[in-house]
Amino acid sequence: MLDRIQFLLGEGFLALRRNGWMTFAAITTVAVALFMIGSLAYAYSLAKGQTNNMTGLFEIRASVQDGTSQAEISAIAKQLRAVPGVKSALWIPRDKAWAKYLADNPKHKEFAEVGNPYPDMFKIVLNDLKKSKAVVATVKKTKGIKPDEVKYMSDLARLIVGLQGIVSWLGFVFGGMLFITAGILIYNAIRLTVISRRLEIRIMQLVGASFLTVRIPFYIEGFVQGALGGAISVHLLYAAQTVINRRVPQLITNMELPSFPWGLFFATLPLLGAVYGLVCSLIAVRAPLRYR
Amino acid sequence: MGQPYIGYENAEVRYTEFVYGLRNATLSIERGEFVFFVGRTGAGKSTLIKLLTREVRNTGGRVTLNGRDLTDMPDWSVPSLRREMGIVPQDYALLPRKRVWENVAYAMRAVGHSRRDVRVRVPEILEQVRIGHRADAFPHELSGGEQQRVAIGRALINNPPLLLADEPTGNLDPEHSWEIMELLKELNNKGTTILVASHDMMVVERMAKRTITMESGQILSDSQAGATNA
Numbered sequence: 339m340l341d342r343i344q345f346l347l348g349e350g351f352l353a354l355r356r357n358g359w360m361t362f363a364a365i366t367t368v369a370v371a372l373f374m375i376g377s378l379a380y381a382y383s384l385a386k387g388q389t390n391n392m393t394g395l396f397e398i399r400a401s402v403q404d405g406t407s408q409a410e411i412s413a414i415a416k417q418l419r420a421v422p423g424v425k426s427a428l429w430i431p432r433d434k435a436w437a438k439y440l441a442d443n444p445k446h447k448e449f450a451e452v453g454n455p456y457p458d459m460f461k462i463v464l465n466d467l468k469k470s471k472a473v474v475a476t477v478k479k480t481k482g483i484k485p486d487e488v489k490y491m492s493d494l495a496r497l498i499v500g501l502q503g504i505v506s507w508l509g510f511v512f513g514g515m516l517f518i519t520a521g522i523l524i525y526n527a528i529r530l531t532v533i534s535r536r537l538e539i540r541i542m543q544l545v546g547a548s549f550l551t552v553r554i555p556f557y558i559e560g561f562v563q564g565a566l567g568g569a570i571s572v573h574l575l576y577a578a579q580t581v582i583n584r585r586v587p588q589l590i591t592n593m594e595l596p597s598f599p600w601g602l603f604f605a606t607l608p609l610l611g612a613v614y615g616l617v618c619s620l621i622a623v624r625a626p627l628r629y630r
Numbered sequence: 631m632g633q634p635y636i637g638y639e640n641a642e643v644r645y646t647e648f649v650y651g652l653r654n655a656t657l658s659i660e661r662g663e664f665v666f667f668v669g670r671t672g673a674g675k676s677t678l679i680k681l682l683t684r685e686v687r688n689t690g691g692r693v694t695l696n697g698r699d700l701t702d703m704p705d706w707s708v709p710s711l712r713r714e715m716g717i718v719p720q721d722y723a724l725l726p727r728k729r730v731w732e733n734v735a736y737a738m739r740a741v742g743h744s745r746r747d748v749r750v751r752v753p754e755i756l757e758q759v760r761i762g763h764r765a766d767a768f769p770h771e772l773s774g775g776e777q778q779r780v781a782i783g784r785a786l787i788n789n790p791p792l793l794l795a796d797e798p799t800g801n802l803d804p805e806h807s808w809e810i811m812e813l814l815k816e817l818n819n820k821g822t823t824i825l826v827a828s829h830d831m832m833v834v835e836r837m838a839k840r841t842i843t844m845e846s847g848q849i850l851s852d853s854q855a856g857a858t859n860a
Contacts, residue, residue: 341744538736540723545787546712599714629684629708 346551349538350444350558353531360527361563366612367523368567369574371516376575376607378509380598385502396425396464401478414482415460421476423469424462432456457487470629521618524563528556528622543629545585556623557616564615567610575607576600633697635823636682636792642690643677643847650684650847651677657842657849659825663793664818666834667827669844675827677847679794682825683717684708695792713741716822718795722777724769730780731756731765737784739803751787759783759813775806777808782813792823799830808835 343545354361397576400418402411411429436454440446462477470490478485532539542552577599636659652674654787659665669674680686681693684700693700696714703711724733735748736753744752756762759779767848769777778798779831785793795814799807818824828834843850 342742345739509796537723537725541725541737542740543709544712544717544719544723545737545741545784546709546714548709548742549706551740551742629705 346554347558349555350562353528353535353555353559354562357527357530357535360523360530361559361578362545364520364523364527364563365567365570367516367520368564368615369570370515370531371520372568372571372607372611373574374516375509375513376571376603378505378513380579382502382505382509382573382600385498385505397488397490398462398474398477399487400460400462400480401484402459403482403484406458406482411458414480418460418462418477421473423464423473424467425465426463428461428463430459431460432458435459457484458502459487470499487601516575516613518568520567521614524560524615524618525622527563528559528619529626531556531559532623532626539627547625552627553623556627557619559610559617560615560622562615564610564618565608565612567615568611571611572604572607575603582603633694634661635661635696637694638678638681638691639693639733640676641681641688641690641693643674643686644689652681652688652813653847655847655849656691657816657852658836659823660774661823662818662821663825664815664824664837664839666841667844668829668831668834669850670829673844674847675842675844676796678842678844679796679825679827682792682794683715684711713788714789714790715792716782716790716791718778718781718785718798720797720800722769722781724777724780726769729766729768730761730772732820733769733780734784736789738787741765741788743787755764755783755786758786768832773806774802775779775809778810779813780808782810782817784793784820787846790822792825793817795824795826797827797829797835799828808836822831 402414402557406414415427415429418424432454435456439456440449443449460483462473464473472488474488478488539552579600636656637656638655641652641655647650655674655678657678666821667678669675671696674845677686681688681700688701691701695711698709698711700711725736731752734752738748738751739745753762753765756765759782760785761776764772764776767776772780781792782795782798793814798810798814802810806832814824814826815837832860840853842852
């Protein structure tokens with residue numbers, strides 16, 4: 339058995355060496371494709387982490403109409419909490435808000451004489467930025483809420499949601515295109531190997547080598563190309579992230595970079611590459627290795 | 631009467647509506663025979679051999695080997711079928727960057743023999759085809775006859791009861807052609823059934839074996855020119 343594995347591995351690695359440049363091109367393209375996909379995933383998670391930290395983006399302030407009773411306030415709170423996209427709805431009485439402001443800004447003591455400018459209001463926290471527009475519309479329509487005094491940083495939220503969408507779209511399109519290119523390169527590399535090894539293949543078929551014996555070396559070739567591409571990409575990503583982690587805090591203070599699941603990436607990218615390479619090789623050898 | 635070792639019953643190979651490789655070929659070959667298929671290029675002699683190796687599939691009639699019908703044999707059975715026979719191609723098909731012994735060893739490893747098996751069997755096979763003294767030579771360092779011996783040696787790795795040779799003397803001078811025929815005769819004397827496609831009439835006549843003459847995909851004559859198993 340060991341003897342058999344040794345023979346098949348030997349043939350597989352011989353196949354890899356036969357078309358050095360094509361193999362190199364296939365591996366680097368897989369690496370670049372997975373690097374692109376991985377770095378965009380990283381950028382996406384970074385952007386999402388940052389927006390999660392920007393509490394203002396997730397908050398809507400809605401003033402309540404004057405003379406609203408406590409029972410009505412409870413009913414409004416219940417209604418607001420039931421709106422899809424709302425994480426919580428907190429009632430903030432105007433006196434409490436004013437007292438907090440004065441406590442937080444002791445230098446503005448003179449404002450106390452001016453009087454409390456705050457209305458009674460709800461602080462509504464969102465759990466999904468994409469639903470902010472719909473939530474604002476629903477809040478404005480809620481009975482007991484002043485529609486003109488529903489405040490939300492809508493433009494900035496829209497911009498951030500848009501940017502997140504662009505990042506994920508870019509990742510999907512460019513990463514996908516590179517991934518397909520990598521697949522074509524693996525396919526071509528294996529087809530070239532089949533051509534360069536046609537004599538060996540013919541001999542194997544003449545003497546009655548099994549289908550798998552003829553094919554496995556090419557499967558190994560595709561698997562190794564994909565796995566190497568994946569392994570290179572994850573190391574590149576890690577190196578890039580290390581540089582970002584060092585540089586960004588120097589440039590932007592108070593910016594905390596979110597933790598990234600590196601363990602998962604180190605395990606999945608080479609595996610993803612390997613499976614992809616294997617699939618490409620399965621397709622590449624289907625027709626040319628038919629027994630003749 | 632029992633079933634023949636090899637049987638062609640109205641075997642037909644049709645490439646297009648009007649182009650035939652073989653037409654109504656009916657033929658029986660018994661175990662241990664030495665048979666020549668002769669005829670011009672395109673006469674159908676190689677097709678008869680390729681039907682047995684399943685390089686070509688018959689479009690009509692029936693082809694049997696050792697009681698097994700090859701007509702509807704599934705593709706996945708072809709490797710095991712090939713291991714029951716030795717095939718000697720016209721162009722030798724030797725790996726140029728491997729030595730003589732490595733060429734035979736490679737084929738053995740491909741069909742699943744262990745390295746220990748290879749170490750024992752390769753020298754035996756090379757001696758059997760009388761090329762042991764050139765075991766370390768590369769194919770380009772060998773004469774045509776020597777290369778053909780290596781190809782025959784490689785065809786023997788599975789100890790096949792049947793050896794098929796397509797124009798084994800096609801690229802050889804008369805002296806080397808005769809050497810190869812002597813070798814095939816020796817294998818036949820040990821019980822191997824041998825089928826040879828050839829257009830080298832001089833050699834065929836000198837061998838005085840059963841000769842099947844082909845023309846335009848049809849069997850013209852089947853003559854028992856000498857003793858079946860001389």
